[in-house]
Amino acid sequence: MTTARMAPLYEGAEWDFATLQRIHDACADIAVSELGLDLYPNQIEVITAEQMLDAYSSTGMPLFYKHWSFGKHFTQHEAVYRRGLQGLAYEIVINSSPCISFLMEENTATMQALVIAHACMGHNHFFKNNYLFRQWTNAEGILDYLSFARNYVARCEERYGQARVERTLDAAHALMGQGVHRYPGKKKPDLRDEERRERERRAYDEQNFNDLWRTVPGSDTSPAPSGISAERKRALLGLPQENILYFLEKSAPRLEPWQREILRMVRQIAQYFYPQRQTKVMNEGTATYVHYRIMNILHERGGISDGNFMEFLQSHTNVIFQPAYDDPRFSGFNPYALGFAMMRDIERIVTTPEEEDRQWFPEIAGTGDAMAVLRDIWANYRDESFIGQFLSPHLMRQMRMFQIHDDPGVSEGIRIDAIQNERGYRRIRRALARSHDVGWIDPNIEVADVDLTGDRRLILHHHVVNGILLTEADARRVLQHLANLWSYDVILREIDSDGTVLKEKSCSPA
Amino acid sequence: MQIIDRRLNQGNKSLENRQRFLRRAKAHVQRAVREATAGRDIPDILEGGEISIPAGGIDEPQFRPGAGGIRDEVMPGNRTFSEGDVIPRRDGEGGGANSAGDGGEATEDAFRFMLSREEFLDIFLDDLELPDLAKRKLKEVATEGVRRAGYSVSGSPASLAVTRTMRIAMSRRIALGRPAPHEMEALQEELAACEDEGRRAFLEAEIAALAAKMRRIPYIDPIDIRYRRFENRPKPMAQAVMFCLMDVSGSMSEHMKDLAKRFYMLLYIFLTRRYNHVEIVFIRHTDRAEEVDEQTFFYNPATGGTVVSSALEAMRRIIAERYRPQDWNIYAAQASDGDNFPSDNEVAARLLRDEILPVCQYFAYLEVGEAGRDPSARPDSTLWRLYERLRAEGQPLATRKVGARAEIYPVFRDLFQRREAERAGS
Known part of the structure; x- marks a missing residue:
């Protein structure tokens, strides 16, 4: 490593735009030439605390359609912030090209450097290279699409009334978790194209609409209903379908075109955020690892003074703090802590492996080039597979992991299933990986059946795993929303793995 | 790389969303305000303040995994356990911890937030079913009155005092003896009817003199112009x-x-x-x-x-x-x-x-x-x-x-x- 000295990037806590530029250039230089990162162009936006609160309330996006729930989140964050219970995030970064990062004006120069290294380098690289983001999101198109969505919703409100649009959006939001495709489709989503297609669809519909067709006596309204088997009909409808919003958009009998369009928009946005949920540990781990490396290199070369480096270390330590299970602050694994620890551990395995590591990770142990290995991991894994393959016994011992088995049927208490020893490693690793698999965490609900020529009753199945049912009150309300969109009765059956129906709820449109 | 300074952008992007939220939660907010006012002293009524409403009415339902069921969880910080140990359950333990998986949208019993003074008063008055007119009256902020205070020689064209200007112009015209238009007309009629050569010359000279005088003494002079003057005067202490x-x-x-x-x-x-x-x-x-x-x-x-x-x-x-x-x-x-x-x-x-x-x-x-x-x-x-x-x-x-x-x-x-x-x- 070169030890070329550099001039300090800044003095004290003050910064101006020239400082930001210098810091960014220094970070980018290290990121590209030494860590080999591949970045979208960066766009840094300096904002105030209030604007940060604004951004919080609409899931971090700089523009969004109007909806009361964002007002609620804003109000909530504001209340918490005002009472001083919680500081604001130092930054928000958006998976777009150019990659937009919001920096708070209150941050000190060191914090800005940390944030630039974290968001503009770490997250940026991850967004651009991870396969989930490449497959599922369209970084070039997202901002345009959001702006289109906002205008579209505003236009609908003008034409059809705020109340109706709000009802549709409420229902769509309730089903957002069931609005993603979990497996890649035929082609990459292109949000710009999406917007153009929407316009064309509507224009075509309007051009070809002729009310006279309705009055032409039909020869035969339902062509040989008995000719098609029930199985075939289900296949034509694409059943079973786990993307409920998609199913509604395509098949709900009484939705108006604009309502379908709104469902589609909510679905697209849900899909855009889906990769983020699957890569929390990796994404934050990557960004934290990158900022740690960059800040250390900057410090070594004199770009950051000793005092400022201490400030950095303090923030860094807070970020990767992991309380133990019996600590009152404990609320599950901290993705920053787990991700960073794993990245560092992989670096260790690649550069200075022990005998155990060679056994567990023969492909990477001792290969020497940590960055090459990490870049490959960042590109090709998500949390579940990442933990499932790269959580090492060393780290499990270091974090003193153990696995509990909580079965309400056993009245004595909770059993400790595995601890950090030879017998436990694989079980712990499997359990931890599974708890980071959204396919496993999210309830598995799908549209199972519907008879469109009959009573049009929509039947949903929730495949219950380990006896974990849905929360009663919430499920009922979501079902009500669903029934309102579907316009006919809806039934939700919670089915155990052996096929017994544990619970059944039905709901009629209001 | 580019840096954009957004700080000067208009804030309050969430204002409209917030208003929608308040409208949405109107019934709850109203009840909360009613309770808040009941507990308040009368002079404090006009302050805004923190209110808390039940989260039930404004929740955003989702299909969520509930409590119960068999759970396997991994946790950090094992010091004393070994495999096969059984630890008795504590109240409130036993699952649930991992349901906070996505961003801690945990349900709280009450939802607390601040209302501004205006919002608070609005809702308070709404609750009393005051008609809008009365509400406007109650909310109108006492303006420290702008009062008319005489006239001035300078001001904006909008506050030109026409009557006063014309009156001053008239008195000046009278004082300086500007010939009235009818005098001129009379002379001209006389000139048209007059046969006598000497008389005509006299009349023509007279008319020329009058015309010159009229030009010298304008109908309205800049010095005539007056503007209404306004003064900020605090209302008398009431x-x-x-x-x-x-x-x-x-x-x-x-x-x-x-x-x-x-x-x-x-x-x-x-x-x-x-x-x-x-x-x-x-x-x-x-x-x-x-x-x-x-x-x-x-x-x-x-x-x-x-x-x-x-x-x-x-x-x-x-x-x-x-x-x-x-x-x-x-x-x-x-x-x-x-x-x-x-x-x-x-x-x-x-x-x-x-x-x-x-x-x-x-x-x-x-x-x-x-x-x-x-x-x-x-x-x-x-x-x-x-x-x-x-x-x-x-x-x-x-x-x-x-x-x-x-x-x-x-x-x-x-x-x-x-x-x-x-x-x-x-």
């Missing part, structure tokens, strides 16, 4: 005192007191909008009256009979001691369930007619009843009959029976109407 009289004998229920309090609050808001300085005097009475602080007034129980004149007497005494009618606008609001010792009626009537009503701007009598009963169906109480009689005599007195919050407003409307009539008359 002060008001508000007497709250209440019967606190055992027959007054909490609901009745709450109604009375609401009326006092409304009157207070109204007075603070009209007057720079408002004082409140609380007088409670049973068979004797005493001046108390607000806490005691609303919340301390007292027992005894009911003698209204004791309160009126106390009010008269306090006016005489502290609030000279020349310096103070005196408002009074009395709340009672209508009971009075029959023998006391005449005393009270005399006090009101001779001593109190002459110095009061406004005296409101509020007869409060239990919720749910039609107040007009109640038989008239002794006090009600007394006040009705006084009103029939033409005394400035507003009386009303109320049983529910929304009925408070009509009492108030009397006050507005009286003001309107006065303003129209003056």
Whole structure:
């Protein structure tokens, strides 16, 4: 490593735009030439605390359609912030090209450097290279699409009334978790194209609409209903379908075109955020690892003074703090802590492996080039597979992991299933990986059946795993929303793995 | 890389979303505001503040995994456990911890947030079902009046004082002897009719001289122009005192007191909008009256009979001691369930007619009843009959029976109407 000295990037806590530029250039230089990162162009936006609160309330996006729930989140964050219970995030970064990062004006120069290294380098690289983001999101198109969505919703409100649009959006939001495709489709989503297609669809519909067709006596309204088997009909409808919003958009009998369009928009946005949920540990781990490396290199070369480096270390330590299970602050694994620890551990395995590591990770142990290995991991894994393959016994011992088995049927208490020893490693690793698999965490609900020529009753199945049912009150309300969109009765059956129906709820449109 | 400074962008991007949220949660917010005002002192009513509403009405439902079921979890920090140990459950443990997987949108029982002063007042007034006109009046901020203050020689064209300008121009024209157009016309007619050569020459010279003079002395000169002058002048210090009289004998229920309090609050808001300085005097009475602080007034129980004149007497005494009618606008609001010792009626009537009503701007009598009963169906109480009689005599007195919050407003409307009539008359 070169030890070329550099001039300090800044003095004290003050910064101006020239400082930001210098810091960014220094970070980018290290990121590209030494860590080999591949970045979208960066766009840094300096904002105030209030604007940060604004951004919080609409899931971090700089523009969004109007909806009361964002007002609620804003109000909530504001209340918490005002009472001083919680500081604001130092930054928000958006998976777009150019990659937009919001920096708070209150941050000190060191914090800005940390944030630039974290968001503009770490997250940026991850967004651009991870396969989930490449497959599922369209970084070039997202901002345009959001702006289109906002205008579209505003236009609908003008034409059809705020109340109706709000009802549709409420229902769509309730089903957002069931609005993603979990497996890649035929082609990459292109949000710009999406917007153009929407316009064309509507224009075509309007051009070809002729009310006279309705009055032409039909020869035969339902062509040989008995000719098609029930199985075939289900296949034509694409059943079973786990993307409920998609199913509604395509098949709900009484939705108006604009309502379908709104469902589609909510679905697209849900899909855009889906990769983020699957890569929390990796994404934050990557960004934290990158900022740690960059800040250390900057410090070594004199770009950051000793005092400022201490400030950095303090923030860094807070970020990767992991309380133990019996600590009152404990609320599950901290993705920053787990991700960073794993990245560092992989670096260790690649550069200075022990005998155990060679056994567990023969492909990477001792290969020497940590960055090459990490870049490959960042590109090709998500949390579940990442933990499932790269959580090492060393780290499990270091974090003193153990696995509990909580079965309400056993009245004595909770059993400790595995601890950090030879017998436990694989079980712990499997359990931890599974708890980071959204396919496993999210309830598995799908549209199972519907008879469109009959009573049009929509039947949903929730495949219950380990006896974990849905929360009663919430499920009922979501079902009500669903029934309102579907316009006919809806039934939700919670089915155990052996096929017994544990619970059944039905709901009629209001 | 580019850096963009967004700090100067208009903030409040979430304002509209926030308003939508408040509209959405209106019923809850209204109830919360009602509860908040019930616990507040009257002078604090105008402050905004933190309110808390149940999260139930504004939740965003999702299909979520519930509690229960078999769970396998990995945790950090094992020090003492070994495989196969069984630890007894603690309350509240046993799963649930991992359901906070996505961003901690955990359900809370109550949802707390701040309302600004404007929002708070809006909702408070909404709850009383005030019509918009009245609301606007209550909320209008007292402008430190811009007053006309004579004329000036400079100003903006918009405030040109045409009449004054023309008047000055005319006096200048008269003073300098500018020929009037009809003089000119007369000369020209004479010239047209004149045959005599010498006379014609004289007339022509005369006309030329007049024309020259008219040109020299313009019809309107810049020095004539006047502008209306305005001056920011603070309104003269106006002060008001508000007497709250209440019967606190055992027959007054909490609901009745709450109604009375609401009326006092409304009157207070109204007075603070009209007057720079408002004082409140609380007088409670049973068979004797005493001046108390607000806490005691609303919340301390007292027992005894009911003698209204004791309160009126106390009010008269306090006016005489502290609030000279020349310096103070005196408002009074009395709340009672209508009971009075029959023998006391005449005393009270005399006090009101001779001593109190002459110095009061406004005296409101509020007869409060239990919720749910039609107040007009109640038989008239002794006090009600007394006040009705006084009103029939033409005394400035507003009386009303109320049983529910929304009925408070009509009492108030009397006050507005009286003001309107006065303003129209003056």
